[in-house]
Amino acid sequence: TQLLEQSPQFLSIQEGENLTVYCNSSSVFSSLQWYRQEPGEGPVLLVTVVTGGEVKKLKRLTFQFGDARKDSSLHITAAQTGDTGLYLCAGRYSGGSNYKLTFGKGTLLTVNP
Amino acid sequence: NAGVTQTPKFQVLKTGQSMTLQCAQDMNHEYMSWYRQDPGMGLRLIHYSVGAGITDQGEVPNGYNVSRSTTEDFPLRLLSAAPSQTSVYFCASRQGAGETQYFGPGTRLLVL
Numbered sequence: 001t002q003l004l005e006q007s008p009q010f011l012s013i014q015e016g017e018n019l020t021v022y023c024n025s026s027s028v029f030s031s032l033q034w035y036r037q038e039p040g041e042g043p044v045l046l047v048t049v050v051t052g053g054e055v056k057k058l059k060r061l062t063f064q065f066g067d068a069r070k071d072s073s074l075h076i077t078a079a080q081t082g083d084t085g086l087y088l089c090a091g092r093y094s095g096g097s098n099y100k101l102t103f104g105k106g107t108l109l110t111v112n113p
Numbered sequence: 114n115a116g117v118t119q120t121p122k123f124q125v126l127k128t129g130q131s132m133t134l135q136c137a138q139d140m141n142h143e144y145m146s147w148y149r150q151d152p153g154m155g156l157r158l159i160h161y162s163v164g165a166g167i168t169d170q171g172e173v174p175n176g177y178n179v180s181r182s183t184t185e186d187f188p189l190r191l192l193s194a195a196p197s198q199t200s201v202y203f204c205a206s207r208q209g210a211g212e213t214q215y216f217g218p219g220t221r222l223l224v225l
Contacts (some may be wrong), residue, residue, distance in 0.1 A: 005151075033214075042203050042216030043156070088155065092210075099144060099163060099210050105155040110183070 004091055006104035014112050016078055023089035024071045030094045032072050033101070034063055037086040042086040046074075069094075079111045117217035119204050122143075125223045126194040127182070134189040134220050136204030144207045145187040147179065147215050149200040150219075156203065162187055194224045 005024045013019055022042055023032065023096035031050040035043035049058050049072060056063045060083075062075040086108050090101040119164050120135045138145065146161035148171075158171030162181040176198060178190040187206075191198060207214040 040218075042205070042218055044216070045213050048213075090156075099161060100158060101214070103148075103156040105153060 004089060004102050004104040006087075006089060007109050008107060009105065010108050010110075012110040012112065013079055015081055018075070018077050019079060019109070020073055020075045021087055021109070022071065022073050023091075023093065023104055025093075027070065028094045029065075029069045029072075029091040030089045032065060032069075032089060033034075034074055034090040037088060037098065039085075043086075043088055065110070076109075079109075081111050081113050084109060084111045115188075117204055117206055117215050119202075119217035119220050120201050121220060122218070123221045123223075125225065126191075127225055128195060128205065132191050133223075134191075134202055135158065136187045136189065136217060137185050138187075138204075138206040138215070140206065140208070140215070141184060142206040143184070144209065144212075144214075145181065146205050146214075147177070147187070147189045148203045148205065149173065150203060151200050159189065159202075191222075194222075196224045198222065199224045216224050 007022045034046045037043040047063045051100045052067045052069045054065040060077045064073045086106045088106045090103045140157050140186045141144040145166045145200040147159040150156050159177050164169045165181050165184050168179050181187050201219050203219050204217040205214050
């Protein structure tokens with residue numbers, strides 16, 4: 001079973017602070033996605049990265065895919081209360097099913113006013 | 114365009130009862146899947162379908178059945194509910210393997 005480790009599991013910060021969450025695996029991904037999930041709702045896709053070393057920006061969110069395609073990070077600049085939620089990474093492994101996504105357990109972010 | 118819809122939103126069952134969780138999408142997506150989400154476990158794939166008439170097992174298929182008679186609908190059946198099936202169930206769909214996956218709002222199931 002391929003595992004996707006996310007850290008930290010919980011993160012509580014003040015509005016305006018910066019933060020980084022991580023997603024790691026011992027296996028190589030063909031692609032990796034980041035989702036945000038708010039309480040009582042389904043996950044919503046934020047970004048997909050496919051190329052080693054790729055960096056994508058979505059307003060104050062910066063996503064990076066590791067050179068070896070085994071890890072990824074999500075950096076939030078000047079966090080806002082609206083960033084509060086569960087952040088999930090999900091990967092499609094090289095050599096695995098083209099359809100199946102493996103999800104990490106998530107990072108629960110709380111941004112306090 | 115309603116996206117992915119799921120019914121019911123909440124359900125309480127007794128051990129041994131059966132029920133069907135409904136999922137429908139109006140985006141003409143070929144790929145549909147069912148996940149369960151448990152505290153500290155993330156999302157785990159139960160069953161998935163790559164088109165009408167085609168289904169396959171995911172990571173945790175035991176105790177669940179699926180069928181895909183139309184492109185739009187992908188119901189999940191619990192044949193004999195167990196307390197271990199208490200969870201939040203999400204249905205998702207996407208057009209192709211690498212395309213954006215859209216999730217429904219979830220069904221919260223409690224088995225007593």
